[in-house]
Amino acid sequence: MADLLAALVELAIPHEDIDEVLAIRLTQAQRAIVDDYVAIMARHMGLVQPTPPRFQPLPSAPRLFYVLVYAAALAQVKAYHRGRGVPESISRLTLADVGRNVAVHRQRTDVPGIDPPHWLQLHFCGTRYQIGRLQYEQTVQDGEPVLSIHIPTFCGPLSPAACDDSLRRAKAFFARHFPETPYQTAVCHSWLLDTQLRDYLPAQSNILRFQRRFTPSHSGRQNDESIQRFVVAGTPLHRKVIEHLEAGKHWQIGSGWLAI
Ligand SMILES: CC(C)(COP(=O)(O)OP(=O)(O)OC[C@H]1O[C@@H](n2cnc3c(N)ncnc32)[C@H](O)[C@@H]1OP(=O)(O)O)[C@@H](O)C(=O)NCCC(=O)NCCS
Incomplete structure (x- = not known):
């Protein structure tokens, strides 16, 4: 890539991981995979359905391999954003999720990475x-x-003000940049919508206030992994998550919708 360093900084790759990415030397086969994956994303650009085939972990590839994949796809998605008139600030914030994922991986495992790579x-x-x-x-x-x-x-607390602001701006954003699709509903599927959290968090917590925005759409799907993945280990909330499991109970992915 012509200017990999600039792309990595733009994708908010943590500074301490940049040297490792720059030092990656791909095999010919791995380079072909990068090209293939970039082409898949180009073919699916702007396509809501079908979604692209999910990238899978490649055990023999360098641990920051997928950073290179996304860096190689940066120019084409920026061109698409520009074509849709997406403000540069939203484009940058969106694509900076690559670096955030590397940081989240380090928070969870002590080493940088991207998991799952398809996210x-x-x-x-x-x-x-x-x-x-x-x-x-x-x-x-x-x-x-x-x-x-x-x-x-x-990205800071899930405060009601931050959510109100985001939802208000999202409505205007999609009406303006994707006028062909009149979005009237937003949905959410998350551990944050598990109503059992009412037993552990104060009613005025951000999570429960977020939860109350949604009308439940169907009963939750049992899932003990997701909450353990997203609740930081060693925190008081994590201890409650584990106590719940030790009591023989299960966690759920809650689902809900709201009008936008
Ligand atoms: C969403 C998120 C920002 C909410 O955090 P928040 O705004 O602090 O939420 P609340 O105010 O409701 O938190 C209530 C308490 O739980 C704690 N808490 C909330 N989320 C936590 C998390 N992921 N890990 C550990 N503790 C957490 C808070 O620190 C707070 O503790 P305190 O009362 O001792 O101060 C936070 O959970 C987070 O960053 N999650 C990771 C992303 C995620 O889960 N996405 C959804 C994937 S499906």
Whole structure:
């Protein structure tokens, strides 16, 4: 790549990981995979359905291999954003999720990485955007176009004001830049919507206030892994998460919707 360093800084790769990425020497086969993956994202640019085939972990590749994949796809997604008139500030915030994922990986495991590698694909297909505190993915649910809300780490508290601001701006953003799809509903599928959290968090906590924005759409899906992945180990909330499991109970991915 012509200016890999500039791309890495733009993607918010943590400074302490940049030398490692610059030192990667790909084999011919790995270079072919990068080209193939960049081409897949180009083919799916702006395409809500079908979603692209999910990138898989490549055990023999360098641990920051996927940083190179996304850096190589930077120019094409920026061109798509420009074509849609997406403000540069939103484009940058959206694509900076690459570096955030590297940092989150270090927080979880003490080493940098990107896991799962497919998480950033939709950002680079131009169908997922970060607008203030929240991310919005263009998708289809039950035959209706909807925005699926994601909540990134390392973006400050999930305060009601930050969420109000994000939702207000998201409505205007999609009406302006994707006028062909009239989004009226946002959905969320997350451990944050597990109603059992009411037993452990104060009613005025950000998480429960966020939860109350949504009308539950169906009963939660049992999932003990997700909450353990997103709640930071060693914290008081993490201890409550574990106590719940030790009591023989399970956690869920809650689902809900709200009108935007
Ligand atoms: C979403 C998030 C920002 C909410 O944090 P918040 O705004 O502090 O939420 P609350 O105010 O409701 O937190 C209530 C308490 O739980 C703690 N808490 C909240 N989320 C926590 C987390 N992920 N890990 C550990 N503790 C957490 C808070 O520190 C607070 O503790 P305190 O009362 O001792 O101060 C936070 O959970 C987070 O960063 N999560 C990672 C991303 C994520 O889970 N995305 C959804 C994936 S499906």
